[in-house]
Amino acid sequence: MTLAIDRYGGLAGRVGLAALCAAALAACSSGPRQLGGDPQLSVLSGTELPRPDRQDVSSNQVPYYVGPFDSLTIDVFGIQELSNRAVQVDASGRISFPLAGIVDVSGLTPAEVEGELATRLRRAHVREPQVTVNLKETLSQVITVEGEVNKPGLYPVVGRLTLMGAIAKAEGTGEFSRLDDVVVFRTVRGQRYAALYNLDAIRHGAYPDPQVYASDIVMVGESRARRLFKDLLAISPALITPTVIAIDRLTR
Known part of the structure; x- marks a missing residue:
């Protein structure tokens, strides 16, 4: 007799839990979240945003500063021995380049590194060196x-x-x-x-x-x-599993 009561009590508990989950599901279904709130944001009613112009694209660019362990590719136009050279910045922020010697490049932009190398190459009697420095890989x-x-x-x-x-x-x-x-x-x-x-x-x-x-x-x-909810879901009876999954999705 006791076993029968426990059995039906367990079933009632399952039904009650399912009803509770259903109520929570109804409470969570409050409609789509509203877009906007930022005073600098214009929310349009249409589906298409205006196209950015050149100024919008260029304004997103920020200077890159070379740092330790970065890898650079350096080219000197017209001089094969000084072109397509892969150079890695050492831990102290320096590189070694033929005719230019040891150059401290940490904190410089690639354009500034180009200028420094060109100056040093001119001192080494390279006529009008055209130096190009590109970032190959950054670790800094x-x-x-x-x-x-x-x-x-x-x-x-x-x-x-x-x-x-x-x-x-x-x-x-x-x-x-x-x-x-x-x-x-x-x-x-x-x-x-x-x-x-x-x-x-x-x-x-x-x-x-x-x-x-x-x-x-x-x-x-x-x-x-949410983690506790997931743990409860793992031990939940099959009777309430669909409702629990639905609530879990809405709580994201």
């Missing part, structure tokens, strides 16, 4: 993306990079990510700073997408509630 200008992302790691920063771009480099947020708990750490003149961002609000245009810089650390927080 990187950003760290950690926490609940699909691929944590170090990613190069070449040009302008925003927070959403940094998350995209890490292949997006993870299953248990907490989008309102994204912290960016930055060191400026020896002082460490941290700022908290709501990635979900940024994605929906409520706030501007902030620019991030080399040496920043982006930490995406973990939703313990």
